[in-house]
């Protein structure tokens with residue numbers, strides 16, 4: 376017996392089902408897996424991001440998400456508030 380890496384159900388382990396209880400779980404696990412490589416076009420977008428002025432950390436996270444994980448829900452970007460720089464005179 377073994378437990379499925381996708382749904383956690385215990386199942387009789389065979390040569391054909393080494394990690395997942397069914398081919399459906401195997402397929403679903405593959406669909407949900409994070410990509411191990413970044414597409415060339417996305418690498419270009421990441422390099423472009425280095426030259427951008429991003430107003431806030433959440434805006435930066437949203438730009439990163441849109442490049443590497445477009446299937447994930449967008450990150451809420453807080454209202455832009457001007458940064459107050461104290462004067463030193």
Ligand SMILES: [Zn+2]
Pocket residue numbers: 379380381382383384395396397400
């Ligand atoms: Zn399963």
